[in-house]
Amino acid sequence: MKETYISTCEKNFVNKAILADTRLDGRTLLEPRPLKINFGAKWGSCLVSLGQTRATAQVSCDIQTPKAARPNEGMLYVSVNLSPLAAEHFDGSRSSEATAVINRILEKCLKESKCVDLESLCIVADKKVCIKSIKLINICKLRFGNLYSILFLQVWNIRVDITIINHDGNLIDCAAIAALAALMHFHRPDVTSTGEEVIVHSFIEKDPLPLTLYHHPICISFITFENGKTVVDPSYLEERVGTAIFTLTLNSHREVCSLYFDYMENTALVADVIPSVSTFAANYAYELIREVKELVRQDVEAKYKKEVPEMNTFAQCIATDKVTSMISERINIKLMTWNHYNQADEEVSCSMETDPVNEEKSEIINVGNGTAELVMSKSNIAEGGKNMWHSSDSSDNEFEHWQDVEFVEVKNREKTPAETIDLSGDSEEEETTVLSKLDLE
Amino acid sequence: MSPDECSFRPMACELNYLSNSDGSAFLKQGETVILAGVNGPVQVKQTKSIYNKATVQAVYETKNEKRLAGDEGQLIRLCITKTCESALLTSLHPSTMIQISIEELEDNGSSLACILNSSCLALINSGLAMKYTFAAVCCMIDEESNNIILDPNTLQLKKAKAVFTLVFDSVKKELITCQSSGSFKEEELLTSIKKCREAVHHIFEFYRDIVKQYATAI
Numbered sequence: 001m002k003e004t005y006i007s008t009c010e011k012n013f014v015n016k017a018i019l020a021d022t023r024l025d026g027r028t029l030l031e032p033r034p035l036k037i038n039f040g041a042k043w044g045s046c047l048v049s050l051g052q053t054r055a056t057a058q059v060s061c062d063i064q065t066p067k068a069a070r071p072n073e074g075m076l077y078v079s080v081n082l083s084p085l086a087a088e089h090f091d092g093s094r095s096s097e098a099t100a101v102i103n104r105i106l107e108k109c110l111k112e113s114k115c116v117d118l119e120s121l122c123i124v125a126d127k128k129v130c131i132k133s134i135k136l137i138n139i140c141k142l143r144f145g146n147l148y149s150i151l152f153l154q155v156w157n158i159r160v161d162i163t164i165i166n167h168d169g170n171l172i173d174c175a176a177i178a179a180l181a182a183l184m185h186f187h188r189p190d191v192t193s194t195g196e197e198v199i200v201h202s203f204i205e206k207d208p209l210p211l212t213l214y215h216h217p218i219c220i221s222f223i224t225f226e227n228g229k230t231v232v233d234p235s236y237l238e239e240r241v242g243t244a245i246f247t248l249t250l251n252s253h254r255e256v257c258s259l260y261f262d263y264m265e266n267t268a269l270v271a272d273v274i275p276s277v278s279t280f281a282a283n284y285a286y287e288l289i290r291e292v293k294e295l296v297r298q299d300v301e302a303k304y305k306k307e308v309p310e311m312n313t314f315a316q317c318i319a320t321d322k323v324t325s326m327i328s329e330r331i332n333i334k335l336m337t338w339n340h341y342n343q344a345d346e347e348v349s350c351s352m353e354t355d356p357v358n359e360e361k362s363e364i365i366n367v368g369n370g371t372a373e374l375v376m377s378k379s380n381i382a383e384g385g386k387n388m389w390h391s392s393d394s395s396d397n398e399f400e401h402w403q404d405v406e407f408v409e410v411k412n413r414e415k416t417p418a419e420t421i422d423l424s425g426d427s428e429e430e431e432t433t434v435l436s437k438l439d440l441e
Numbered sequence: 442m443s444p445d446e447c448s449f450r451p452m453a454c455e456l457n458y459l460s461n462s463d464g465s466a467f468l469k470q471g472e473t474v475i476l477a478g479v480n481g482p483v484q485v486k487q488t489k490s491i492y493n494k495a496t497v498q499a500v501y502e503t504k505n506e507k508r509l510a511g512d513e514g515q516l517i518r519l520c521i522t523k524t525c526e527s528a529l530l531t532s533l534h535p536s537t538m539i540q541i542s543i544e545e546l547e548d549n550g551s552s553l554a555c556i557l558n559s560s561c562l563a564l565i566n567s568g569l570a571m572k573y574t575f576a577a578v579c580c581m582i583d584e585e586s587n588n589i590i591l592d593p594n595t596l597q598l599k600k601a602k603a604v605f606t607l608v609f610d611s612v613k614k615e616l617i618t619c620q621s622s623g624s625f626k627e628e629e630l631l632t633s634i635k636k637c638r639e640a641v642h643h644i645f646e647f648y649r650d651i652v653k654q655y656a657t658a659i
Contacts (some may be wrong), residue, residue: 084542085465085544317474
């Protein structure tokens, strides 16, 4: 599907707003969106949200033969994938222009700035070794289940896979943060080289090792508009209205690692952009990297202690107070037939009784046959039943169809704050509020 | 039988997680985390267009490259497509496409069941007309004890003799999709179906709770 066109009206509106130092989401010109990072249970997996723009990253590693030109160095491979989830015009292929641009910028950011110590990823330097293949079964699950070894493979190949899952502008920054956070979080298995043999230890045998990073580069993007104003962290609409995109890769020492310019329309103003934003970019990069480091440190420390991190896991992606979210406890299935594996019989009617003791607890205690179960006392919605709809021309044979119709029970209740909001007000100022569960009670 | 073997792991879900999809669901069943999004009805390529109904397409992404490249990924895509096609009223949108995209963020067992549940939640969220909703339950038969274990995790799956993923519809609770692996007897399958059917209403209950919660507000 094609990208929807942007109207002249919208374009003019955004341009005028920028001229008055206003952005549509209420930010000032040099104000980035809030950053959120959630880490997965595996090493090197994270989900980064920059406002509504979201990207996931996963770092993985395997052992490969090094390049002939650089036999003493490990390899780093960056791959970006634009999922169709992100926007309707992405088709999920890895060969589109947008993918190539982001991929190239990330390669410049991570590979060509030499932030990863590739020499430490060398296992056997410049020597062909013969390794006995021992156990390859677990590779696909743990990647390195037990002992993993194949002939003539000598260096680690680190692979960073980034998937953009929601597009709301500034994909480059979001992907770069995701890649950096995943690399900082990633731990590779320990190896022992005994001349003839190379043994890859599983995570149970030996503690995994983190990658060595010399510095932490991060991308910061700006959009320049035709009136000469520049904004940081552009949204999707701003990205399309702007005339030039400018991405600066910086590390925490305020050093520039790479620059990227793209003119969407010819403009003479871009030369003035760099001096006007470089100081801001350096400060912002410093703050951002410090934030990423702190988040990674918290998660890694919790994982070292072999406990579930309290903050920033995938579970915390789900906002607990939103109307659209729902969190349930462990659901115990309590059936009297559950114990009789071989005697399960079509004729057994599930005459269930409520056991108040068992309902309170979260675990089943197996007392005996026919004790534990769960009774649906209220009428079940969407499982057929009596019709609640009023029909003006109801005839008898329609009743048969009603058995298949799902209906939703609407209960009378007091007015919630959501309903008392007066929508007829003619004020032009709109206020955005998020409905929380408390409002509905 | 321990509580681990006959219970669903805790479920947590957020609908409308993504701003650009027509419907999306972020579902967590135990440690398995799936993100599903639905776009549709959208424009379809001429070659894939069907003149009297909508084309249903599934995109499945996972961090496990082996699975994505191999037959298993193809099988999962097929399973999503066929199950959703059976539930959707595709004839309402002829010559268009309904695209279901799945991003597997973390897999800790029963991932196919979680994928199907999240795609159903995303379809509910997208507001597309459906004949019924569907819910998937994963169960396995233990190698030693021959017990049926519901919603197994990766650790439990290692001891599995056979694994089933069974999908039921909400109206008549009939089996609409069944995917199995491993060797098993016919009666074992029938018993599993029977037990999963009894358990599946908890998932429908979960769907109903979440929809009731936001439907009254909007």
